[in-house]
Each structure stands twice: as structure tokens, then as C-alpha cells.
């Protein structure tokens with residue numbers, strides 16, 4: 167039973183893709199943004215980038231969710247930017263100590279980072295700026311913070327999908343291929 171974390175910078179399509187997967191498979195769906203403390207939402211609204219410290223309690227909460235789904239062998243899609251390798255490690259270990267080893271079984275975990283070009287993201291952010299808390303001015307810092315896995319050996323559970331020139335159905339197909347492997 168897969169537990170999928172959909173990551174990537176703001177406006178890359180995490181929520182859109184998660185909702186389509188939920189509708190298609192009837193899997194549970196956890197919208198990561200709903201677990202940010204209000205202080206984080208206020209910072210993002212004000213155009214202030216989150217720090218590692220700001221993100222830590224949020225990542226820990228999402229780790230608990232992920233762990234519960236894995237231990238009860240239920241499927242779930244979690245949206246969570248998971249921009250840095252260290253954040254993905256926290257999602258899996260529940261600890262910010264890089265020396266703590268992953269204790270959960272990662273064979274059903276798929277952290278899928280969606281990517282897209284800055285121009286596309288910029289246009290999307292401007293289009294939705296009156297209906298979403300995220301301040302479009304944060305795009306640069308999101309892209310600077312994004313750290314893709316160096317190689318599959320370092321992060322065997324992390325995958326990347328470049329969404330440019332892909333229809334929504336093609337993105338879903340790529341995810342289906344990843345979880346079938």
C-alpha cells in the first residue's frame with residue numbers, strides 16, 4: 167500500500183496532483199499546508215521565507231501521519247514541499263538529527279518531487295494570488311531552497327518528475343510507473 171509524498175516548490179502542482187490521485191484510487195489525502203502552524207502561514211503571506219526551525223514542527227507532524235499510514239498498511243498521499251534532503255530525512259525519521267537512522271520500512275514510501283520552470287510557476291502564482299495565502303515573491307527562495315537528490319543511492323525513496331510539457335494525465339501516469347517498480 168503506497169504512501170506517497172508529493173513535494174516541490176510552490177505552485178508546482180502538488181495539490182492538483184494529489185486530488186486527482188485521491189479521486190482515482192480513493193486513497194486518503196493529507197494536505198500538508200493544513201499542518202503548518204499559523205505563524206508559518208503568516209510568514210508566507212507576508213513574503214518571509216520559512217527557516218529550518220519554522221519547518222521542523224510541521225515536518226515532525228507529517229512524519230507522524232506518514233508513520234501511522236505505514237504501520238497500519240494504508241495508502242495515503244501527503245503534500246509537503248520537502249524541499250531539502252534533510253527535510254525528507256526528518257519526514258522519514260521523525261528527528262532533525264542527521265545521524266538518526268530511518269526506523270520505518272521505506273519500501274512503500276515514494277517521495278515524488280515535482281519540478282517545473284520558473285516562468286510557468288511565476289505565471290501560476292500571479293494568477294492565483296488572490297485566492298491563496300502564498301506570497302508570489304517567495305518563488306525565488308523556494309527555488310533556491312529546493313535540493314534535488316544527488317543520486318538514487320543517497321535517497322532511494324525519492325523520485326523526480328519534471329512536469330513541463332506534461333499533461334496532468336501524463337504526470338499521473340509517471341507516478342503510476344514509479345509505484346509499480
Ligand SMILES: Nc1ncnc2c1ncn2[C@@H]1O[C@H](COP(=O)(O)OP(=O)(O)OP(=O)(O)O)[C@@H](O)[C@H]1O
Pocket residue numbers: 174175176177178179180181182183199245290294300329332333334
Ligand atoms: N499541470 C498543470 N497544468 C496547468 N496548471 C496547473 C497544473 N498543475 C497545477 N496547475 C495550477 O497551478 C496552480 C498551483 O497548483 P497547486 O495548487 O496544485 O500547486 P501546489 O504545488 O499545491 O502549490 P502550493 O504548494 O503553493 O499550495 C493552480 O492554480 C493549479 O490549477
Ligand SMILES: O=C(O)[C@H](O)[C@@H](O)[C@H](O)[C@H](O)CO
Pocket residue numbers: 174175176177199210216221246247248249300308
Ligand atoms: O516549505 C515551505 O516553504 C512551504 O511548505 C511552502 O512550500 C508552502 O507551504 C507552499 O508552497 C504553499 O502552499
